[in-house]
Amino acid sequence: MTESRDLDNVSDDTAPGEESERESIAGGIRGYAIGLGLAALLTVASFWAVQTNLIYGPGIPVALIALAVAQMGVHLVFFLHITTGPDNTNNTLALAFGVLIVALVLIGSIWIMAHLHHNLMPMGEMLMRQR
Amino acid sequence: MSGGHKAGGSKHGDPNKLGHGEVPADEQGPAPKRIVVAYGFWIFLLSDFIMFAGFFAAYAVLVGETAGGPAGRDVFELPLVAWETAFLLLSSFACGMAGIAAFARNVRWFQVAMAATALLGAAFLSLELYEFTHLIGEGAGPSRSAFLSAFFALVGCHGLHVTLGLIWLTTMMAQVWAKGFREDILRRIACFSLFWHALDIIWVALFTVVYLLGAGA
Incomplete structure (x- = not known):
């Protein structure tokens, strides 16, 4: 069996990073161009959100994180070609598991360290009492 | 198979060949090497994301511990970060162009894009x-x-990845130059x-969490 893309009609999966149906070279370039445009737009929005006075102060971190998540999604779809299509199930499920572990590590660390920080006495006071 | 299920899957009713074309699922061989290799590498990348999550968590926990030294808003220069972001995003786009050139088996455009x-x-x-x-x-x-410490560890780890990527990139250019678009080399390019x-996805998280949240908000 050859490993050429054209002959793989026995397989119904798409490799990560591979477009499931690339009709033409122009179509492929257009996909990357759309991704580049969207990513640039979201990046500019992020840098704008920090410097503007239009957004309510405490809302800025939320806006920044929302923009970052959106941009990561754009990168995944347009650059890495991870989609929700049925030929992409394996790739998406692996990604979902990765996201789960990343979320556990991040939220768990921040949560437990904030509690420890809250429950421990400040370093200066601790040094005072040790004298 | 009974009912209205079309065996063989016509092009229109079954674009993703979930009916598996002419070969039933249990009679298919293993997945093509191109899929196995890329999937394995995808798993590696996800584990790399998890490693970065550890560095991000350390940074988030230690961001306030400045020990009387400078905080993020004192040292970060956002214009510099904006240029870094632009360079890396355009680099990612150029890498996509190189992938299309490899798909079209066009050596010259591949080398230009790389x-x-x-x-x-x-x-x-x-x-x-x-x-x-x-x-x-x-x-x-x-x-x-x-x-x-946490800042240099996190950003430096990403920079180290970019450095290794640059070495890998030049290696791929040399391999295509010397051997052409062989199947194994196409897998490495993928x-x-x-x-x-x-790396660009990690940079998005990085410039948001470290630089923008650190400098502005």
């Missing part, structure tokens, strides 16, 4: 090195405070472009 990817990546890296040496020169090196795009 060279553009390398130059933009190198521009990113030199800006990052400038920032690091500048910070260390100001006495804000990694040994100054826990915040700066893995490289996954790696390069993944």
